[in-house]
Amino acid sequence: MTVDYENAARELTEARESGKPCPPLRGRLVPDGDIDSAYLVQQAQVRQWLRRGHRRVGAKIGLTSAAVQESLGVYQPDFGVLTEDTAVPDGGEVPPGRLLQPRVEAEIAFVLGADLPDERITTADLIRAVDHLLPAIEIVDSRIAGWDITIVDTIADNASSGLFVLGTTPRRLADVDLRLAGMVLEQGGDPVSVGAAAACLGNPLHALAWLARTLARSGDPLRAGDVVLSGALGPLVPVTPGAAYEARISGLGSVRTCFAKEVEQ
């Protein structure tokens, strides 16, 4: 069976909105396992959201750390689109029923001060383009039942993007040792995920460079004002309903969120 990208996108949106996960899409993409086809499904979904009046505010990079790749059996980075309705204020509560099977992870957010239209970007170009950094919690979620995903399932499902929370104290890139920054993610005060920024492709700037080049090549480049989530700095943690999470990243400060008791797993 082949896949109609718009219908596959609608299936994922329906799962997102009904709270009922759908079966994996793999095996329905042509050719089987084709990453470009999976991004076409993702783009069809994003078009549906934009038609409904949502606003693109940036992008997330995923699958950048060995711990996450290992846990999902997926071994290359991917990306998804962030829209304004998926932003949660620092310290804010995720309302019940908003997500299907949430997991939390700590990340670094890059906020860009310049467009990045050229795929031949250098590290110096990238450093100039980053306006500031923020600590972030990404709440990933899969619309695919049981997180039974391959790379094409997660790409089609907007890289399993759910919600994101940004800290509120901006830091300059020059003031942070991006490779060595340590991270601890706590649940109710207990560490549940620890890591370092180097876990993200060796340096989160490498992840940003990968995305900048990939999107420049696609003709839909990163732009000034975009928020880019780097990818996880440590293992993903399944959400416990009613729990509070705080991520602290050295040099970047902290960011927190909590979940209503009734969140369904």
Ligand SMILES: O=C(O)C/C=C/C(=O)C(=O)O
């Ligand atoms: O891509 C997935 O399905 C899971 C999400 C992973 C990340 O967002 C990440 O590795 O940072």
